Amino acid sequence: MPVVVQLLTALLLLCLSVAAQAEKLRIVTEPWAPYVYEENGKTLGLDYETTAIVFKRLGIDVEWQLLPWKRCLAMLEQGLADGALDIFRSDERDALLLYPSEPLSDVEFVMFYANARPHPFRSLEDLDGLTVGTSPGYLYSQAFRESTRFKQEAAPTHEANFGKLQLGRIDLLITDRRVGRHVLKALQLGDQITESPTVVSRQSQYLAVRRGAGMDLLVQRFGAELKRFKHEPAYAELSARYGAGPAARTAQPDTVPR
Template sequence: MLWSLTLQAQQNRSLTCLSAAYPPYVIDDDGLTGIDVDVVREAGRRLGLDIKIRLEPWKRLEEALSAGLRDCVFSYFKTDPRKAYAMYTSVPLHITQYTLFVRTDQAPQTRTLQDLFGKTIAVNRGFQTTPEFESARRQGQIKVIEVGRDEQSMKMLALGRVHAVLTNADVGQHVIRKLGLDDIEPLMPPMSITPAYLVLRKASEFETLRDQFNWALFEILKDGTYERIRERYIDETGSD
């Protein structure tokens, strides 16, 4: 009953959530769609929230959220610095498998990040990577080029302008198929497996909403809605 009354009181409220284009999770083709977009909208529907979703580059999103200028962002990794200004849901939107992609003719000689020391790797601007990757970057063991979209980095890899790309495994595979690049492949196992969350600005007025999102996201997982959403985009991208 308490949940029902709370949700009724929240009817007709709106919330703007921001993300960056990140297929198959956030797809900017003839309207915003994607796994995470559909899950966030479904959570909003269950909570009586009119959720408006807008796109913004990752780096600008991070700066704006840390300055208290954004109320809702997805999908974020959980880090200690971000906990100072962001509240995370306890249920993730998806699991990120950060994976190195290389040209197929280089794959036999490249199995780990150490094999790429002295080489150039492309990553999305503003993305949180992995401790191992950041350590190698700080120590100058790798050269990193930051790009705006994964399509750009994969094209650079195909042309030999970089030696590898670090990105989400599902995203990388989606981009490779979309661009018809049959000479690029992921290195397995992935460098890291990390949950990615919806986050709200750290403020007392959002604590109840954070708890409500937890409830809605758990129900979406429990009743099979998440799997149905994911399968829809898996079928579209041809992955398994």
């Protein structure tokens, strides 16, 4: 093989290698079953599997990390992660992140309380003097965040929050309906804790990436392919497996972005 051909071949391989590395994304998220979680060393979940399929179709390699949510946000701010899975859109984050036009899924935030200490919830006024369990790093709405009617107390995990609720260390906790049901089933606490029917807020969650060169094109490609996949039987089967039917769109004013 002529030397020139060898050099051109080596240069082409080098360019392909650099391009492949440039396409590799580091995506962070918190375990948030049934949307994303680990089981027996394998990552599962509706939004994780959906995202993995879309990225595979786009030919993009992804490095995944499941971490506490507060750490995920810190890594985004420090440039140690390229994007986050299942993040809610907010004005505070628009300067840092880009979002596809198509969300991954919709969530409904509700209150949970212990049957032994019932606190039915209809509005923030019902929380006077109570302690509500929250999650660190979650960006709650201004009305919820600034309310002086009740105390907010964070726990490191959703399981810890439900444990505190069962023991009476908090009066209620707020989390997504499906996440709460999944944790209650795993902890076998379904007969001891009740889910309030009142929806505090409904939100869409996304795969968002840090702003940077080429990222605007990436989110456009991702959004278009995600929308296409959602119309396929494979997505319907995936949704059915995780019990994720379509959420209603009549959102109430108090929002709780993750």
